[in-house]
Structures are given as structure tokens and as C-alpha cells.
Amino acid sequence: MHKTALHQKHVDLGAKMVPFAGYEMPVSYEGVNIEHQNVRNHLGVFDVSHMGEFFVEGAEAEDLLQYVTSNDISKLVDGQAQYTCLPNEKNGIVDDLIIYRFNAEKYLLVVNASNIDKDWKWINSYNTYKATMRNASDNYSLLAVQGPKAIEAMQTLTDVDLSAIKFYHFTEAEFAGADEVIISATGYTGSGGFELYIKNENAEQVWNKVLDAGKDHNIKPVGLAARDTLRLEMGFCLYGNDIxxxxxxxxxxxxxxxxxxxxxxxxxxxxxxxxxxVERKLVAFELLDKGIPRKDYPILDSENNPIGYVTSGTQSPSLNKAIGLGYVKTGFHTIDQELFIQIRKKQVRAKIVKLPFYKQ
Structure with missing residues (x-):
């Protein structure tokens, strides 16, 4: 099991540690509902240092990335980020990722922890361009400081005007006494905030200062369980579940x-x-009766015929109702369409809804 640079900090805080993507990670500290609501209403900090970081540089870096990813990278300007995916050759997805453009010849790719080796080999296999790749995954820590109080709380730690960093933009600056921190207005919670890419040797110092700066804003450390419920309320896809x-x-x-x-x-x-x-589509649904949908539960029509399966599901802490994502046959995908989730021996009523589930 790999350990992040902040592993001992989580142990000292009493976090419940679990294996995840080859790392021992904090799944919760005080409980998923408490941590979830604190991000929605105040401020939370996540250690997501298990994520992978690749630098792609050179005269033809953009050409390589334009070919291996599905989005239009030519639309990016310096200091802007883009959500995209790596399509495979069989109509599937190798991974979803974020690309950061520093300049025309320098990009950062942030990939899912479970796919680091796979993504590295995949992109390299198409690198017939004048592009140099560097896997910096073992050198960087990543903190996600998320919640409506993020700008106010974190402004004391940097001279950069955090309020001026637009959504899906970033800058590189000193932060909490650490040099060359990438400060990115991104995150997977839907409650605003920043992601901080920090060299490992500075991770503990930044973690301590983030918690200290957030004290007056009710900051709490948050684990992977609340990260999952937060992203699901927004309808964001999770690789390995929804894609x-x-x-x-x-x-x-x-x-x-x-x-x-x-x-x-x-x-x-x-x-x-x-x-x-296509023959199937990913839909969002909420349960009309009691129950909690879980991954791989069958989705049925009104005559109990299988029409799909659940990919993600939970009891939403913000909405106090059960929600989920799943694939259904085309024709059963329209908003307000009623369907049923097979939960053990019961067929539980649900209806298709528009994303996001959680609206601020």
C-alpha cells in the first residue's frame, strides 16, 4: 500500500483509513454526513494526493494531447484548465482527466489514481510527436480546499488575489510559505474552492497552515466517503462506476x-x-420510496423487465433523499420517466430527474 505524504496526519486525526487505488487513504474522520454538510456550508480540506500528474512539454505537446483527448485543447489559453477524456479504440473511455495549460509547450495532466500506469502507457503509445512526457505523480501532493468560505479563509496564505482566479483557471505562486504551488479553481464538490498542487516536501507545512487559516471558518478535514456523496449530488461521473x-x-x-x-x-x-x-444512456434518478440504490442494482421498467443498472447511488446528505446514476435503454431516459430499482427482493419506485441533484 502506498501512503501519501500526509498519511501520519490522518492517523493522528483519528481518520478511518482504507485501501483505495493502491493507497491507504482516509475515508472519514467524524462521519460522512458531518463532513459533507461542512463542505456545503463552510469549508473542508481533502488529501487527494493519490491522483496522478503528468507533465507534457515540447513543440508538439498540443498536437499529442489534441489527438489522445476528446475535447478541443486549442481553445485553452495560458492559465486555463479543461475537463476531457481519453477515448479508446472500442467506443470506451481510458480515463477522464483535467488538462492544465501553462503555455503552448507545457501542459499538466491530472489523472485518476487507479489509472496512472494505464494512462501513462496509453498516451506514450501515441507519442510520435516532438513531446516530452514526465510522470511527476510521486513528487506531488494534492489538497482540495472546498466550500463557500474557501476564498475568505485561504486569502491570508497568499499574495495572489484568489477571487480573481476564474472557475477552471489556475496560477502558480507562493502559498502558505511554499514555492511553486499550483492554485487551481477546480474541484469535484460543486461548492467552490481550490485544488493545491504542492511538492511533497511542503505538503505537511501547507496542510497545517490551511487548517490553521480555516479555524475561524469551521474548516474540517474530509475523507473520500464525503467526496463521493458531494460529487454524486452534482452528477459528476466517477471513473470505474459511471464511465x-x-x-x-x-x-x-x-x-x-x-x-x-x-x-x-x-x-x-x-x-x-x-x-x-446509442442503445443506452446515463441518467440521473431519485427514489420515490424508501431504499438506497447501490452500484450494479438492476433498473426495471413498470413490467419488471430489466432495462439497465445503477452505476452510483447514495442517500444524499443535502437533500435527504436517495439519488443515483445509471444506464438505461434509450427510450426510458426522459425526465420524469418512472422506473424501478431492484433493491434485494423489492422493486423500489424512482423517477428520472435533471442534473445536478443539488442546486445552490
């Missing part, structure tokens, strides 16, 4: 990051899907 090597971005309603004005891997087949339609 994987067998699900296409068109099926997953990720057409908005699939730009056909560019040339990328498997473009022609995905364009056919867009033009001709």
Missing part, C-alpha cells in the same frame, strides 16, 4: 467534452454514435 473502458462519452452524456471539429482517437465511430444514436 469505464466499455462506456462511450456519448452514452455517458459527455458529448460536451467530445468535439468533432478536432481529430482524435476513435473520432469516426463516436461521431456515428452521435448521429445515429
Amino acid at each position: 469505464d473502458e466499455t462506456t462511450s462519452p456519448i452514452e455517458a452524456k459527455l458529448g460536451w467534452i467530445t468535439k468533432f471539429n478536432t481529430d482524435f482517437i476513435n473520432k469516426d465511430n463516436l461521431l456515428k454514435q452521435k448521429e445515429n444514436g
Whole structure:
């Protein structure tokens, strides 16, 4: 089991530690509901240092990334980030990721922890360009400082005007006494805040100062369990659940990051899907009766015929109702469509709703 640079901090705080993507990670400290609500209403800090970081540099770095990713990287300006995916050659997704543009010849890719080795090999296999790749995953720690109090609380730690960093933009500056911290207005909670990319040797210092600066704003450390409920309330996809090597971005309603004005891997087949339609679609649903949907539970029509399966589900702490995502046959995907979730021996009523579940 790998350990992040902050592992001992989590142990000292009494976190429940679990194996996740090859790392021993904090799943919760005080409990998922408390941590979840604190991010929604105040401020939380997550250690997500298990994520992978690749630097791609050189005269043809943009050309390589334009080909291996589905979004249009040419639209980025210096200091901007972009959500995208790596399509495979079989209508599936190798991974979803964020690309950061420093300049025309320097990019940072942030990939999912469980896919670091796979993504590295995949991108390298297409690197026939004048692009140099560097896997910096073992050198960086990543903190997500999330919640409506993030700007106010963190401003004391840097001279950068945090309120001036637009959503999905970033800068590199001194933060909490550490040099060359990437301060990014991104995150997977839907409650605002920043992600901080820090060299490992500075991680403990920054963690301590973040917690200290957030004291008057009710900051709490938050584990992976609340990270999952927060992202699900926003309808954000989780790799390995809602998207994987067998699900296409068109099926997953990720057409908005699939730009056909560019040339990328498997473009022609995905364009056919867009033009001709797909047999299944990812939908959001809420339960009308009591129960909690879980991954792989069957989704049924009104006559108990299987029409799909749940990919993610939970009891929403913010909404106090059960919510989920899942794939259903096309034709059963319209808003307000009623369907049923098979929970053990019961068929529990649900209806399809519009995302996000949680609206501020």
C-alpha cells in the first residue's frame, strides 16, 4: 500500500483509513454526513494526493494531447484548465482527466489514481510527436480546499488575489510559505474552492497552515466517503462506476467534452454514435420510496423487465433523499420517466430527474 505524504496526519486525526487505488487513504474522520454538510456550508480540506500528474512539454505537446483527448485543447489559453477524456479504440473511455495549460509547450495532466500506469502507457503509445512526457505523480501532493468560505479563509496564505482566479483557471505562486504551488479553481464538490498542487516536501507545512487559516471558518478535514456523496449530488461521473473502458462519452452524456471539429482517437465511430444514436444512456434518478440504490442494482421498467443498472447511488446528505446514476435503454431516459430499482427482493419506485441533484 502506498501512503501519501500526509498519511501520519490522518492517523493522528483519528481518520478511518482504507485501501483505495493502491493507497491507504482516509475515508472519514467524524462521519460522512458531518463532513459533507461542512463542505456545503463552510469549508473542508481533502488529501487527494493519490491522483496522478503528468507533465507534457515540447513543440508538439498540443498536437499529442489534441489527438489522445476528446475535447478541443486549442481553445485553452495560458492559465486555463479543461475537463476531457481519453477515448479508446472500442467506443470506451481510458480515463477522464483535467488538462492544465501553462503555455503552448507545457501542459499538466491530472489523472485518476487507479489509472496512472494505464494512462501513462496509453498516451506514450501515441507519442510520435516532438513531446516530452514526465510522470511527476510521486513528487506531488494534492489538497482540495472546498466550500463557500474557501476564498475568505485561504486569502491570508497568499499574495495572489484568489477571487480573481476564474472557475477552471489556475496560477502558480507562493502559498502558505511554499514555492511553486499550483492554485487551481477546480474541484469535484460543486461548492467552490481550490485544488493545491504542492511538492511533497511542503505538503505537511501547507496542510497545517490551511487548517490553521480555516479555524475561524469551521474548516474540517474530509475523507473520500464525503467526496463521493458531494460529487454524486452534482452528477459528476466517477471513473470505474459511471464511465469505464466499455462506456462511450456519448452514452455517458459527455458529448460536451467530445468535439468533432478536432481529430482524435476513435473520432469516426463516436461521431456515428452521435448521429445515429446509442442503445443506452446515463441518467440521473431519485427514489420515490424508501431504499438506497447501490452500484450494479438492476433498473426495471413498470413490467419488471430489466432495462439497465445503477452505476452510483447514495442517500444524499443535502437533500435527504436517495439519488443515483445509471444506464438505461434509450427510450426510458426522459425526465420524469418512472422506473424501478431492484433493491434485494423489492422493486423500489424512482423517477428520472435533471442534473445536478443539488442546486445552490
